[in-house]
Amino acid sequence: MEWNLKEAMEYYASQGAPGEQGALVALLREVQRECGGIPAEIPGQIAAGYGIKEGLILALIKRIPSLNLKESRVLELCAGPNCRGGELGTYAETRYPGVTVQYVPCMRLCGKGPNLRWKGQLYHGADKTLIDRLMK
């Protein structure tokens, strides 16, 4: 049987999560074990599923040294008419195979494009040189 987050959350809810902190930590440990680290998008998914703040989960991960967030390798590129991130996306995917490229319709900063987001930070005037610098 393949592991999935929804079933794990249901199980730990039956153990008292999210109110019972021990059950929440046990869920995070299971995620870490199954995924080889806690993927960056998981705290948000757990928070949404349990109706709690993501910041609470992130604070818990930070406080417990054996829990580690997996570094996100998702490069978000604006694919809107002014940025046209397609060429940069092809470049990033070809040159950096471990990176996942996601296209966003418009980041609503059209005058500053091409725009991209990497590790939560927004960058303007993106080009191949910027991508090389960010991937190092």
Ligand code: FES
């Ligand atoms: S087209 Fe890229 S921000 Fe709008």
